[in-house]
Amino acid sequence: MTRPTPMPFAALPAAAWRADGRVRFSDCDPAGIVFFANWFTLANAAIEDLFEDALGVDFHDLHGRRRIGTGFAHAAADYFAPGLMGDRVTITPLVTRVGGASYALTVHIHRAEAELARLQLITATTNLDARRAIPIPDDLRAALLAYRDRCTA
Amino acid sequence: MTRPTPMPFAALPAAAWRADGRVRFSDCDPAGIVFFANWFTLANAAIEDLFEDALGVDFHDLHGRRRIGTGFAHAAADYFAPGLMGDRVTITPLVTRVGGASYALTVHIHRAEAELARLQLITATTNLDARRAIPIPDDLRAALLAYRDRCTA
Amino acid sequence: MTRPTPMPFAALPAAAWRADGRVRFSDCDPAGIVFFANWFTLANAAIEDLFEDALGVDFHDLHGRRRIGTGFAHAAADYFAPGLMGDRVTITPLVTRVGGASYALTVHIHRAEAELARLQLITATTNLDARRAIPIPDDLRAALLAYRDRCTA
Amino acid sequence: MTRPTPMPFAALPAAAWRADGRVRFSDCDPAGIVFFANWFTLANAAIEDLFEDALGVDFHDLHGRRRIGTGFAHAAADYFAPGLMGDRVTITPLVTRVGGASYALTVHIHRAEAELARLQLITATTNLDARRAIPIPDDLRAALLAYRDRCTA
Numbered sequence: 001m002t003r004p005t006p007m008p009f010a011a012l013p014a015a016a017w018r019a020d021g022r023v024r025f026s027d028c029d030p031a032g033i034v035f036f037a038n039w040f041t042l043a044n045a046a047i048e049d050l051f052e053d054a055l056g057v058d059f060h061d062l063h064g065r066r067r068i069g070t071g072f073a074h075a076a077a078d079y080f081a082p083g084l085m086g087d088r089v090t091i092t093p094l095v096t097r098v099g100g101a102s103y104a105l106t107v108h109i110h111r112a113e114a115e116l117a118r119l120q121l122i123t124a125t126t127n128l129d130a131r132r133a134i135p136i137p138d139d140l141r142a143a144l145l146a147y148r149d150r151c152t153a
Numbered sequence: 154m155t156r157p158t159p160m161p162f163a164a165l166p167a168a169a170w171r172a173d174g175r176v177r178f179s180d181c182d183p184a185g186i187v188f189f190a191n192w193f194t195l196a197n198a199a200i201e202d203l204f205e206d207a208l209g210v211d212f213h214d215l216h217g218r219r220r221i222g223t224g225f226a227h228a229a230a231d232y233f234a235p236g237l238m239g240d241r242v243t244i245t246p247l248v249t250r251v252g253g254a255s256y257a258l259t260v261h262i263h264r265a266e267a268e269l270a271r272l273q274l275i276t277a278t279t280n281l282d283a284r285r286a287i288p289i290p291d292d293l294r295a296a297l298l299a300y301r302d303r304c305t306a
Numbered sequence: 307m308t309r310p311t312p313m314p315f316a317a318l319p320a321a322a323w324r325a326d327g328r329v330r331f332s333d334c335d336p337a338g339i340v341f342f343a344n345w346f347t348l349a350n351a352a353i354e355d356l357f358e359d360a361l362g363v364d365f366h367d368l369h370g371r372r373r374i375g376t377g378f379a380h381a382a383a384d385y386f387a388p389g390l391m392g393d394r395v396t397i398t399p400l401v402t403r404v405g406g407a408s409y410a411l412t413v414h415i416h417r418a419e420a421e422l423a424r425l426q427l428i429t430a431t432t433n434l435d436a437r438r439a440i441p442i443p444d445d446l447r448a449a450l451l452a453y454r455d456r457c458t459a
Numbered sequence: 460m461t462r463p464t465p466m467p468f469a470a471l472p473a474a475a476w477r478a479d480g481r482v483r484f485s486d487c488d489p490a491g492i493v494f495f496a497n498w499f500t501l502a503n504a505a506i507e508d509l510f511e512d513a514l515g516v517d518f519h520d521l522h523g524r525r526r527i528g529t530g531f532a533h534a535a536a537d538y539f540a541p542g543l544m545g546d547r548v549t550i551t552p553l554v555t556r557v558g559g560a561s562y563a564l565t566v567h568i569h570r571a572e573a574e575l576a577r578l579q580l581i582t583a584t585t586n587l588d589a590r591r592a593i594p595i596p597d598d599l600r601a602a603l604l605a606y607r608d609r610c611t612a
Binding site: 025048063064 | 481483484485491500503504507517518519520522523543544545
């Protein structure tokens with residue numbers, strides 16, 4: 001396995017949407033740093049806001065009323081440096097692939113210029129009641145593609 | 154990326170150590186299934202018991218008194234099927250690599266014969282006070298190698 | 307407010323049902339002790355098992371198939387001593403009141419003889435789809451009363 | 460026990476400091492509402508910001524460098540209405556008592572005008588290394604009293 005190298009914040013696409021986050025006392029473990037699993041939870045919160053702010057798709061309505069799930073088939077993280085209590089972080093999700101019934105995001109988490117963690121997430125869209133895969137709904141697909149294009153222009 | 158295929162429980166090494174777990178109400182999200190990040194937390198709890206029961210190294214003493222961290226450089230999960238409220242699961246950690254200052258575990262999570270998730274974890278040993286990498290301590294290294302050999306015999 | 311005093315484990319009703327628990331690395335905060343909110347999560351997991359083992363009511367079926375919620379109207383904790391990484395604890399829920407559409411539990415958490423925390427929980431039964439209060443279902447009511455009587459005999 | 464009644468947002472002191480929060484997918488349980496213990500975690504995050512913004516005491520420095528803990532002797536919540544995925548909430552902490560080695564906060568959580576939950580928290584200041592009670596440090600005491608007075612003027 002080749003280990004990726006951290007990327008400075010300035011190297012991210014200028015048009016990318018970003019969320020501000022803060023490392024909370026409750027995110028940290030007895031080693032005083034963010035418990036590794038909690039970076040996924042922080043990233044997921046940022047993705048909820050990405051949906052609303054950048055994609056124009058209501059994440060909670062999608063899951064609640066439309067009963068469409070955006071669960072994960074794969075989730076991975078590379079940790080470059082620990083997150084500490086009180087750290088202000090920037091969370092930048094990028095769309096890296098849009099398939100038929102799944103799409104992939106890379107989420108960069110920076111503290112100032114330093115990348116602390118990078119997550120790779122593959123989402124599979126599902127019907128939540130039947131618990132089976134469904135094609136990405138048209139509005140979400142169009143929005144993912146537009147956001148991807150905006151970030152790679 | 155090649156997506157791995159689930160492995161039946163019976164295909165795991167017979168000598169592997171296993172933890173019994175249970176999917177709790179609080180592990181699940183509004184989709185009624187285990188929130189993806191929580192599989193990492195469940196696996197970490199099983200690793201604490203692996204240390205004590207199979208490796209003979211006190212996980213809490215290691216972090217508390219000896220101030221040696223076993224944080225992650227990389228963590229990945231493939232999700233094959235959702236975990237549901239109340240599911241009884243078996244968590245099987247295997248040692249796949251022992252390096253100088255890091256080691257790798259694969260953690261299989263099964264419900265009966267079906268693999269629900271498989272995690273790949275790369276641990277980097279650190280001095281918790283100085284927050285820098287240190288070689289795997291001798292007792293832990295010997296135990297990891299012995300457990301790996303027991304599972305591949 | 308009068309602060310309660312801790313009660314030795316031996317003072318609990320001998321007939322009470324008990325769950326064994328363990329304080330995990332991920333339950334603890336940068337102060338090295340159980341994050342206060344996590345005691346509620348641990349107690350809730352024990353209550354799931356109380357339902358199954360002592361009350362004979364399937365907690366997950368109740369919420370999943372029967373769509374009956376057992377959410378809380380009130381939750382309180384007195385913390386007597388910190389829980390530390392790796393601690394083995396005993397969780398003892400007692401039924402203290404059974405009303406029309408709500409019931410109350412006291413949950414004692416001990417490490418050996420020492421009470422670490424005591425929780426007071428008032429549960430209101432609800433129809434999960436309509437999100438409105440409903441009477442405690444008959445099977446649950448009978449089981450709560452029988453368990454209460456067993457503990458006070 | 461007398462159950463408190465919810466208080467409209469407009470009835471809170473105008474001078475009180477407020478945090479904006481959002482109910483996340485991961486805060487919610489299979490009933491689709493905020494898992495009861497997570498309200499405590501949300502309130503704790505708001506208190507971290509109260510320290511910084513309104514009290515002028517760095518919460519993370521207090522715990523990290525100064526090794527002073529602000530753990531809880533008592534924590535209680537009354538739940539008036541469920542929090543739903545995506546809800547925007549306002550979290551308002553008020554100082555209700557400042558003693559020698561402990562202080563009390565009431566935290567109101569509103570969605571628009573409706574109070575969803577109200578928390579009562581009693582904090583005991585401790586030396587984190589010795590794990591024993593210590594008087595509230597002078598800077599924190601002065602700030603708590605000033606904030607209390609500002610809210611009751």
